[in-house]
Amino acid sequence: xxxxxxxxxxxxxxxxxxxxxxxxxxxxxxxxxxxxxxxxxxxxxxxxxxxxxxxxxxxxxxxxxxxxxxxxxxxxxxxxxxxxxxxxxxxxxxxxxxxxxxxxxxxxxxxxxxxxxxxxxxxxxxxxxxxxxxxxxxxxxxxxxxxxxxxxxxxxxxxxxxxxxxxxxxxxxxxxxxxxxxxxxxxxxxxxxxxxxxxxxxxxxxxxxxxxxxxxxxxxxxxxxxxxxxxxxxxxxxxxxxxxxxxxxxxxxxxxxxxxxxxxxxxxxxxxxxxxxxxxxxxxxxxxxxxxxxxxxxxxxxxxxxxxxxxxxxxxxxxxxxxxxxxxxxxxxxxxxxxxxxxxxxxxxxxxxxxxxxxxxxxxxxxxxxxxxxxxxxxxxxxxxxxxxxxxxxxxxxxxxxxxxxxxxxxxxxxxxxxxxxxxxxxxxxxxxxxxxxxxxxxxxxxxxxxxxxxxxxxxxxxxxxxxxxxxxxxxxx
Amino acid sequence: xxxxxxxxxxxxxxxxxxxxxxxxxxxxxxxxxxxxxxxxxxxxxxxxxxxxxxxxxxxxxxxxxxxxxxxxxxxxxxxxxxxxxxxxxxxxxxxxxxxxxxxxxxxxxxxxxxxxxxxxxxxxxxxxxxxxxxxxxxxxxxxxxxxxxxxxxxxxxxxxxxxxxxxxxxxxxxxxxxxxxxx
Numbered sequence: 001x002x003x004x005x006x007x008x009x010x011x012x013x014x015x016x017x018x019x020x021x022x023x024x025x026x027x028x029x030x031x032x033x034x035x036x037x038x039x040x041x042x043x044x045x046x047x048x049x050x051x052x053x054x055x056x057x058x059x060x061x062x063x064x065x066x067x068x069x070x071x072x073x074x075x076x077x078x079x080x081x082x083x084x085x086x087x088x089x090x091x092x093x094x095x096x097x098x099x100x101x102x103x104x105x106x107x108x109x110x111x112x113x114x115x116x117x118x119x120x121x122x123x124x125x126x127x128x129x130x131x132x133x134x135x136x137x138x139x140x141x142x143x144x145x146x147x148x149x150x151x152x153x154x155x156x157x158x159x160x161x162x163x164x165x166x167x168x169x170x171x172x173x174x175x176x177x178x179x180x181x182x183x184x185x186x187x188x189x190x191x192x193x194x195x196x197x198x199x200x201x202x203x204x205x206x207x208x209x210x211x212x213x214x215x216x217x218x219x220x221x222x223x224x225x226x227x228x229x230x231x232x233x234x235x236x237x238x239x240x241x242x243x244x245x246x247x248x249x250x251x252x253x254x255x256x257x258x259x260x261x262x263x264x265x266x267x268x269x270x271x272x273x274x275x276x277x278x279x280x281x282x283x284x285x286x287x288x289x290x291x292x293x294x295x296x297x298x299x300x301x302x303x304x305x306x307x308x309x310x311x312x313x314x315x316x317x318x319x320x321x322x323x324x325x326x327x328x329x330x331x332x333x334x335x336x337x338x339x340x341x342x343x344x345x346x347x348x349x350x351x352x353x354x355x356x357x358x359x360x361x362x363x364x365x366x367x368x369x370x371x372x373x374x375x376x377x378x379x380x381x382x383x384x385x386x387x388x389x390x391x392x393x394x395x396x397x398x399x400x401x402x403x404x405x406x407x408x409x410x411x412x413x414x415x416x417x418x419x420x421x422x423x424x425x426x427x428x429x430x431x432x433x434x435x436x437x438x439x440x441x442x443x444x445x446x447x448x449x450x451x452x453x454x455x456x457x458x459x460x461x462x463x464x465x466x467x468x469x470x471x472x473x474x475x476x477x478x
Numbered sequence: 479x480x481x482x483x484x485x486x487x488x489x490x491x492x493x494x495x496x497x498x499x500x501x502x503x504x505x506x507x508x509x510x511x512x513x514x515x516x517x518x519x520x521x522x523x524x525x526x527x528x529x530x531x532x533x534x535x536x537x538x539x540x541x542x543x544x545x546x547x548x549x550x551x552x553x554x555x556x557x558x559x560x561x562x563x564x565x566x567x568x569x570x571x572x573x574x575x576x577x578x579x580x581x582x583x584x585x586x587x588x589x590x591x592x593x594x595x596x597x598x599x600x601x602x603x604x605x606x607x608x609x610x611x612x613x614x615x616x617x618x619x620x621x622x623x624x625x626x627x628x629x630x631x632x633x634x635x636x637x638x639x640x641x642x643x644x645x646x647x648x649x650x651x652x653x654x655x656x657x658x659x660x661x
Contacts, residue, residue, distance in 0.1 A: 057565060059565040068614075164648065172642070304624075317637050318636070343480060386607050386608060
């Protein structure tokens with residue numbers, strides 16, 4: 001077994017890990033970043049979903065909760081989920097930091113605001129470019145406005161985006177300001193080493209300190225050990241908890257998992273909208289316990305999100321040019337749990353949407369329906385496994401009958417959070433407000449897993465801002 | 479012993495370089511044939527009557543995509559997907575395909591790959607769509623089949639979908655669509 005040493009070992013290269021690695025390298029520390037997935041540059045990306053998804057997504061995109069009624073999508077590649085995200089940069093709503101504080105996560109609001117500013121400036125965050133808005137999203141916005149609602153343009157970090165609509169399989173044009181295109185290369189420029197295709201088996205703990213991580217690299221699984229003065233776990237929600245559990249750190253670990261999760265409604269229009277030929281996601285509509293995000297996907301992902309079986313599904317797929325999609329996104333309660341399952345042989349995510357979660361989801365689906373009918377949709381298709389349509393606005397309330405249990409409609413999340421909740425109170429939290437795991441002074445966690453509850457909006461901006469906030473505090477502890 | 483290690487001992491060994499055993503691959507092809515009307519009769523089939531896919535006016539002339547997509551192609555695409563992903567949950571897919579193959583016995587039917595196409599379709603309609611109990615687990619195979627079919631470029635034109643590399647407006651700034659990803 002080989003061994004190497006560094007000042008700071010960062011586990012994970014996504015929204016949290018890349019920012020920490022960059023700041024540590026800029027501060028002159030020797031940095032090693034360990035990433036389980038591959039290092040795919042833009043030149044190695046193409047427009048084939050069936051080629052890119054298994055390379056970029058955790059478990060090839062096959063990850064579900066233990067009840068098999070919820071998809072959970074996360075990136076496993078250099079840049080993490082930012083590589084395949086839409087880089088929607090929403091700050092945590094005002095109520096979130098006080099709610100976290102009441103749980104014991106004492107983040108300084110003024111310093112967090114400065115970190116948001118820094119990240120947004122460095123990534124060139126701006127309102128979505130109107131020239132990249134899709135025909136289907138424009139129809140949604142017009143429909144919402146005709147009902148007196150107030151949709152808002154998203155702020156995004158896409159650089160000189162050409163609006164190809166393939167954000168979720170990596171940016172082949174290399175314009176998206178993901179960690180892959182920004183903080184990772186910036187860290188490398190200051191000497192950080194990226195170990196891709198490398199999986200951490202466990203963290204070695206000795207006398208109240210993290211001493212090393214044991215890793216396996218490549219297909220052959222060559223084993224090595226990395227010794228560092230400080231370790232920052234930033235593998236994302238679920239993965240970071242799983243690593244701590246594998247390392248024998250168990251107190252509160254894996255608890256308080258929450259999600260931004262949702263379901264997609266499909267609207268069929270008479271005229272072609274060509275929703276796929278534009279930025280996937282540019283506007284949102286906030287509501288009572290939900291957010292609506294009109295979106296569109298390339299063909300394979302569209303097939304997976306389009307309801308129906310057999311001929312019904314195929315008829316809809318042949319009408320791709322005429323379809324518009326919108327998701328109702330809710331923030332679930334922190335009721336999920338990551339466990340190291342002796343039965344399955346790997347980590348499992350236990351979560352069941354509560355009746356309140358599903359009620360909020362239904363409210364969002366109803367608003368989507370009203371908006372699409374106001375926009376001129378011919379009919380709407382519910383996200384239920386059995387093919388069900390709504391043919392007029394007067395039938396919208398049938399959603400209450402059909403969207404009841406996640407066993408009977410499509411439900412998924414690309415935003416898992418929690419599992420290593422931050423609280424200065426060691427009896428409920430995993431890390432303190434200094435980001436250190438309670439009882440281990442040189443082991444830190446800095447990613448969405450430290451959120452005590454859902455941030456309620458797309459979390460990348462908050463994860464990056466928290467990493468910017470955490471970096472000087474962690475480095476000062478060396 | 480975990481369920482994973484137990485199942486891996488029980489399941490037939492795949493050929494070297496593959497992740498699915500022959501029988502699992504055959505089950506996948508047969509369920510794809512049942513789930514995908516177009517694929518069952520070859521991509522060259524027209525659209526169902528009264529529903530035509532209009533061709534967008536923005537398509538670059540590109541290489542011909544002639545040739546139908548068969549259920550076996552769909553199974554191959556799914557297997558390549560699993561190989562590329564190196565998913566530690568791939569064994570679950572194998573378990574799922576075994577379940578899909580053998581659960582028809584619960585209804586006094588033959589194993590799925592030995593049922594006629596008509597019977598397979600009726601099984602899907604009768605059991606998969608409402609998805610109660612073990613049938614709900616079997617129904618997850620829909621996602622694999624849709625990936626294997628709609629991820630294949632041969633189906634794009636039929637569905638009036640134009641991939642980025644064939645859109646006129648990207649002609650001067652082509653992404654890496656034409657490049658193969660290094661294995």
